[in-house]
Each structure stands twice: as C-alpha cells, then as structure tokens.
Amino acid sequence: MALRGNLRDxxxxxxxxxxxLAQKSGTLLIDGPGNEQASASFREGKLAYARxxxxxxxxxxxxxxxxxxxxxxxxxxLERASQMSDKELGLLLVNAGYLSQEEIxxxxxxxxxxxxxxxxxxxxxxxxxxxxVPPPPDRIHVRIDLENLIIEGARQLREWEQLQEEIPSxxxxxxxxxxxxxNVNLSLEEWRxxxxxxxxxxxxxxAAAVKMNELEIRRIVYGLLQAGLVExxxxxxxxxxxxxxxxxxxxxxxEQKSLINKLIGRIRSL
Amino acid sequence: xxxxxxxxxxPFSAGKTEFIxxxxxxxxxxxxxxxxxxxxxxxxxxxxxxMDFGRITVDEDLVLYLFGTPGQKRFDFMWEILSEGMLGxxxxxxxxxxxxFREARTILETFRAYAPTPYVVAANKQDLPDxxxxxxxxxxxxxxxxxxLLPCVAKDKESVKKVLLELLYSILEEIE
Numbered sequence: 001m002a003l004r005g006n007l008r009d010x011x012x013x014x015x016x017x018x019x020x021l022a023q024k025s026g027t028l029l030i031d032g033p034g035n036e037q038a039s040a041s042f043r044e045g046k047l048a049y050a051r052x053x054x055x056x057x058x059x060x061x062x063x064x065x066x067x068x069x070x071x072x073x074x075x076x077x078l079e080r081a082s083q084m085s086d087k088e089l090g091l092l093l094v095n096a097g098y099l100s101q102e103e104i105x106x107x108x109x110x111x112x113x114x115x116x117x118x119x120x121x122x123x124x125x126x127x128x129x130x131x132x133v134p135p136p137p138d139r140i141h142v143r144i145d146l147e148n149l150i151i152e153g154a155r156q157l158r159e160w161e162q163l164q165e166e167i168p169s170x171x172x173x174x175x176x177x178x179x180x181x182x183n184v185n186l187s188l189e190e191w192r193x194x195x196x197x198x199x200x201x202x203x204x205x206x207a208a209a210v211k212m213n214e215l216e217i218r219r220i221v222y223g224l225l226q227a228g229l230v231e232x233x234x235x236x237x238x239x240x241x242x243x244x245x246x247x248x249x250x251x252x253x254x255e256q257k258s259l260i261n262k263l264i265g266r267i268r269s270l
Numbered sequence: 271x272x273x274x275x276x277x278x279x280x281p282f283s284a285g286k287t288e289f290i291x292x293x294x295x296x297x298x299x300x301x302x303x304x305x306x307x308x309x310x311x312x313x314x315x316x317x318x319x320x321m322d323f324g325r326i327t328v329d330e331d332l333v334l335y336l337f338g339t340p341g342q343k344r345f346d347f348m349w350e351i352l353s354e355g356m357l358g359x360x361x362x363x364x365x366x367x368x369x370x371f372r373e374a375r376t377i378l379e380t381f382r383a384y385a386p387t388p389y390v391v392a393a394n395k396q397d398l399p400d401x402x403x404x405x406x407x408x409x410x411x412x413x414x415x416x417x418x419l420l421p422c423v424a425k426d427k428e429s430v431k432k433v434l435l436e437l438l439y440s441i442l443e444e445i446e
Contacts, residue, residue: 165376172383177414228412232379234386247357247387249272253445259274259332260357260442266328267434270293270427 004128012119013153020045020146027133032125040116041135047144049135050115059086059140062111068099085138109142116149120156121215163218170204170214173235177228193220199236275335277352279377280362281370285394285424286338287322289362292430294324294336350384358388358437365393365401371410388440392422392433
C-alpha cells in the first residue's frame with residue numbers, strides 16, 4: 001500500500017528522513033496549499049528530480065533563468081527543439097560546447113534543491129509515496145544526498161513554529177507605529193511588503209500581492225514587528241466579533257458611563 | 271438583570287485563576303485538569319482547560335463576570351469565544367518567568383485583534399525577589415508607553431482591585 005498521509009501529521013522533513021533511512025525509490029506526490037501540487041522522485045534514498053507542477057521546469061527554461069542562455073537562444077530552442085527531451089537537449093548543448101555536463105547537472109541540482117526548500121514551507125496538504133513511479137523519463141535525473149536537506153528542513157521547521165507563535169494568523173492587518181520609518185535599512189523584499197502596509201490589507205493579502213509564501217511573509221512581518229515599526233491590528237472593514245451593544249447592555253453613552261461608574265464603586269468597596 | 275464581562279488572559283501559570291479567586295464573590299468555577307506534559311507539570315500540577323468563571327454582583331440589576339482563559343496554546347480556540355462581548359481584558363504575566371513574555375505578547379496581540387477593547391497588562395508575582403522590574407518588562411513585552419503596565423500580586427485582593435479599577439478607568443476614558 002502507498003505511504004500516504006497529511007502534512008500536519010507528517011512533515012516534509014520527516015518524509016525525507018524516512019526516504020533516506022529506508023533508501024526508498026519512488027515518487028512523492030503532494031497536494032499542497034492553494035491547489036498547488038508537487039512531486040519529488042527518489043532513487044535509493046537520493047533525490048533524483050523535483051518539481052512544482054504549475055511551473056515550467058524544462059531544461060531550456062532553467063538555463064535561461066540562470067542566465068546560461070540568452071533570450072534569443074531560449075526562443076530558438078523553444079521554436080526548433082520543442083519536441084526534444086531535456087536529455088537530448090542537454091546532450092546537444094554539451095556536444096556543441098555551450099555548456100559542460102557538470103554545469104548542467106549543478107544547475108539542475110540547485111533547481112531541485114530549491115523546489116524541496118519551498119516544499120518545507122508547505123505545512124498543509126496531503127501526500128502519497130508511490131513506490132513504483134520513477135521520475136519522468138524525459139527529464140534529466142540527478143543524485144542528491146538528503147542529509148543536508150533534512151538538517152535544513154528541521155531548522156526551517158523550528159523557525160516556522162516560532163513564527164507561527166509570533167504571528168498566529170495571517171488574516172490580521174498591519175499598521176505603522178508612531179516610530180518614523182527613517183534611517184531604517186530595509187531589504188528590497190521588506191520594502192515591497194512595507195509598501196502594502198495599511199489597516200485595510202491583511203497579511204495574507206499582502207503576501208498574495210508580493211507573491212510570497214506564508215513562511216516568507218511571516219519572516220518579514222516578524223522582523224518589522226521586532227523592530228517596532230509596525231503593529232498588528234484588526235483589518236478595517238472586517239466584521240467585528242463584538243458590537244458595542246453586546247459589550248454593554250445599552251447603546252446610550254451616558255448609561256454606559258453610569259454602568260462603569262457603578263462597577264468602579266463596587267470594586268472599590270470589595 | 272444586566273451582565274457585563276471582563277476577560278483575564280495570559281500565558282500558562284501566570285496566575286489567572288488566583289487573580290479571579292481573589293475578588294470573586296462565588297467560588298471560582300474552575301475547569302482544571304491534571305497536567306499531562308512533564309515540562310508543564312514542573313511548573314504546576316493542574317491547569318485550566320476551558321475557563322475560570324468568577325462573579326461580582328454590583329446591584330440587583332448589574333453583574334460583572336470575570337472569565338479566565340486557558341493559558342496553554344493548544345486551548346487557544348477558546349480565546350475568541352471568551353473574548354466575545356467583553357468590556358475589556360487583562361493580560362496577566364508572571365514577572366518571574368521571562369521565558370513566558372514572548373507568549374504573553376502573542377496573546378496580547380491576538381486578543382487585540384479579536385476585539386479592539388481597552389486592556390491593561392498586570393505584572394504578577396511582583397512580591398517575589400526575582401520579579402523583573404516593570405520598566406524592564408515593558409521593554410521585553412514591547413509595550414507602548416501608553417499601555418498601562420501595573421504591578422500585581424494575584425493572591426492579594428487589594429492588588430487585584432487596583433488592576434480591575436485601572437481597566438475600568440480606561441474603559442471610561444474610551445467611552446468619553
């Protein structure tokens with residue numbers, strides 16, 4: 001029976017540990033948050049291939065993103081070699097002297113490792129491990145030891161737990177404190193978040209606008225909170241959990257004051 | 271009969287049950303259970319799993335209820351329910367346990383997000399020799415200078431009364 005479960009109960013790091021210890025071969029399929037899907041294939045406990053399903057992970061695209069081929073070369077490859085598998089394209093590039101085999105493998109290793117790093121931020125979702133499913137035959141496979149990834153994942157998991165404690169919900173908004181934003185050194189990513197800070201925007205909406213996952217946005221918000229630059233507030237326009245009439249048995253301001261004065265008198269006399 | 275409520279919240283073992291017990295006219299209705307976690311048991315034997323409930327009758331027509339929240343994070347689903355309709359809330363922090371300050375800050379932010387009602391922070395166990403100074407606590411808890419941070423000894427009725435009164439003064443200011 002396929003190994004299957006929920007990421008809440010069994011994290012990506014724990015899954016990698018299991019694959020590593022049992023020297024498993026097969027493919028891990030994950031349905032993550034926001035309808036995202038991912039797969040990672042292993043051979044004898046080593047990572048062979050990984051992808052997030054909605055993303056273009058063809059070799060030509062990876063080479064182009066890494067600046068190894070120009071935009072024109074990329075277009076030409078897509079037009080003329082669209083039927084070619086990644087293995088065939090890789091061989092062609094090596095034979096033509098554009099890139100060495102080692103360069104291609106290192107780039108792919110970095111790409112697959114990055115995919116796994118992103119999976120560490122998936123804390124919601126379901127997974128199944130299919131023992132008999134090999135990596136896609138048209139892609140180039142690598143062999144990456146899992147130990148370092150597992151250590152990195154464990155570190156990130158601890159950070160994730162801490163950030164969740166600090167920022168328990170992303171449906172909360174942010175507002176600037178009275179401390180002015182002067183002489184503050186912010187990174188480009190932090191500035192992008194800062195530009196959306198407004199009591200009308202929830203942290204979740206900001207994350208969507210700046211295309212950050214939950215871990216990334218929590219990291220940045222945590223930094224801004226620690227620096228005392230922002231504070232958490234209920235989003236403007238969000239339904240209030242309590243209405244004044246429920247806090248007080250009356251809506252009349254004078255009656256409310258009288259009620260509080262009565263309470264003050266009573267507490268004093270205790 | 272009119273009823274109003276205030277919530278006493280704070281980290282695990284901050285002294286919430288004791289705080290309510292000091293001023294409640296009825297025996298505090300406490301839903302305490304033996305603690306299962308060894309690390310938490312090292313601090314105290316039982317903990318509040320749902321809520322504490324105290325009462326102060328003002329007159330025939332008005333009753334104040336005090337609700338204490340469970341301090342352990344795994345019971346935080348109760349917080350939003352308890353915060354509904356509160357006049358204000360008190361965040362109780364154990365001044366001798368700085369390791370709980372970060373959690374206190376999180377609880378404070380969470381409650382502020384649930385309801386924008388007045389609140390005060392009470393630094394409990396200020397009578398103990400290893401209690402942190404209020405100013406140091408203010409920095410550690412990252413409290414704005416406008417937030418009331420009050421010394422408190424939860425087992426002392428007069429001290430608890432002062433905290434409740436300060437919260438009521440804040441509520442009064444808010445109305446005005």
